[in-house]
Amino acid sequence: MPPQPKYCPICSAELGEREEGGRIRPACDHCGYVHYVNPVPGVGLVIEKDGGVVLIQRGQPPHQGAWTLPSGFVEADESAEEAAIREAEEETGLKTEIIEMAGVNSFPEGPPVSGIMIFYRLRPIGGALRAGDDAADVRVFQPNEIPPLPFRTHREMIAEWLEKYAEGGYSQRQKIPKAPFRIRRAQPADWEQITGLLSLIPANRNLQGDDWNASRQRFFESDTVEVFVAETAGQSPLIIGCVALSIVRSLTENRGFINDMAVLPTWQRHGVGAALLEAVLRRAHERNLRILMVNAERGNEQARAFYAALGFTEVSIMRLKIR
Numbered sequence: 176m177p178p179q180p181k182y183c184p185i186c187s188a189e190l191g192e193r194e195e196g197g198r199i200r201p202a203c204d205h206c207g208y209v210h211y212v213n214p215v216p217g218v219g220l221v222i223e224k225d226g227g228v229v230l231i232q233r234g235q236p237p238h239q240g241a242w243t244l245p246s247g248f249v250e251a252d253e254s255a256e257e258a259a260i261r262e263a264e265e266e267t268g269l270k271t272e273i274i275e276m277a278g279v280n281s282f283p284e285g286p287p288v289s290g291i292m293i294f295y296r297l298r299p300i301g302g303a304l305r306a307g308d309d310a311a312d313v314r315v316f317q318p319n320e321i322p323p324l325p326f327r328t329h330r331e332m333i334a335e336w337l338e339k340y341a342e343g344g345y346s347q348r349q350k351i352p353k354a355p356f357r358i359r360r361a362q363p364a365d366w367e368q369i370t371g372l373l374s375l376i377p378a379n380r381n382l383q384g385d386d387w388n389a390s391r392q393r394f395f396e397s398d399t400v401e402v403f404v405a406e407t408a409g410q411s412p413l414i415i416g417c418v419a420l421s422i423v424r425s426l427t428e429n430r431g432f433i434n435d436m437a438v439l440p441t442w443q444r445h446g447v448g449a450a451l452l453e454a455v456l457r458r459a460h461e462r463n464l465r466i467l468m469v470n471a472e473r474g475n476e477q478a479r480a481f482y483a484a485l486g487f488t489e490v491s492i493m494r495l496k497i498r
Contacts, residue, residue: 183208214281215290218259219246219329221277221336222269222297227317228336229304230324231266234311238325242316244332246292259295267313268305271297278335280328280440283380292328296336327371331441334413356415356447358454361402366394368414369402372437378472379435399424403454405438405447415442418451420458431459433469448481 183190183203190201190210201210221244222229230242247262249255256273263271274296283289306313316322318337324330361369370387373379382390393400405416416438423430433455438447459467469482 180210212289214283215288216249216255217246217290217292218249218255218262219244219292219294219332220259220263220266220271220297221294221332222263222267222271222299223274224269224299224304224315227315228321228333229267229269229313230316230321231306231310232312233309234306235309240311241325242322243324243326244294244329245310246326246329248290255293256295259293259297263297264302265308266306266310268302268307269299270301272300273297278332278441280331282326282328283375294328294332325367327368327374327439330368330371330413331439334407334415335441355408356405356442356450357408358403358405358450361394361404361417363395365402365404365414366391369394369404369417372414372417372439373435375437375440376435401458403451403458405442405451415439416447416451418455420455422462422464428465429463431455431462431464431467433467436469 179190179201181190182188183206185208186203186206188203188205190208191204192199193202193209194200195202195209202208220229229245231245232242233239245262245266247258247266249258253261259273260271263269277294277296280292280294281290282292304313304315321333321337324333370390373390374382394402399422401420401422403418403420404414407413407415416436418433418436421432421434423432433452436448436451438451456467467487469487471482471487
């Protein structure tokens with residue numbers, strides 16, 4: 176979360192806090208000003224060229240040296256379409272025109288701030304391919320060459336682009352069937368994508384660096400936490416969901432506990448969550464767990480209804496919150 180303001184921008188009085196719209200927000204008792212933190216709009220660009228897509232190599236943090244889609248924030252005095260064409264030329268040297276809006280996604284997890292990403296498909300109409308702005312390099316990648324992308328929204332967009340347009344026929348909009356997915360145990364190399372998924376869980380939005388470092392250590396070292404991921408098939412697999420099963424051992428019985436489960440928004444209602452839970456149930460049987468529990472407080476009403484449909488029942492559990 177960005178740092179909270181200390182003083183009122185209207186009257187300069189020191190800000191306090193009060194509940195507005197169901198949340199505690201910085202507010203001014205003197206003039207009534209309430210500070211709202213709203214997402215920042217950005218544009219992501221799928222520039223189709225020579226049968227592939229244009230990617231830039233980032234020259235600055237975060238993820239310096241990684242390949243991503245060209246992207247940037249919308250200026251206050253321009254439309255999203257204007258921003259897309261401007262960013263394309265600034266980062267790739269190409270003059271482009273928009274084919275269509277390809278999708279809208281959000282990144283409440285950052286970095287660095289919460290935002291909304293509007294993706295466009297574009298085609299070159301002039302200019303020359305060259306790295307510009309803060310890009311270290313730029314090139315066209317064929318569909319089977321696309322490297323792992325560090326930003327979750329970019330990964331989802333590329334996965335959707337590969338799904339919708341057959342290789343060699345993007346301009347003809349040749350649809351192909353929705354990509355299948357498989358469930359497997361998580362591997363160390365999956366950690367970055369898993370953290371992107373865990374950041375989507377509202378209860379994880381306020382986790383700080385130390386919290387994520389502790390989570391990483393448990394992922395790599397704990398033998399009582401098992402993580403399963405859902406991954407698309409094909410040449411550029413994308414992790415679209417994950418679930419963590421914690422083994423709780425007592426003197427008289429063993430229990431399983433699900434605290435973290437997330438599915439990419441574009442893959443929700445496609446059976447990914449059910450498939451992940453089926454994998455957890457099979458593993459629970461293998462480890463002779465008598466009871467499987469889920470922390471329903473971390474989900475919304477839809478998530479709780481989903482768990483109930485799978486047979487989870489509400490029980491009373493006394494708890495003491497330490498911190």
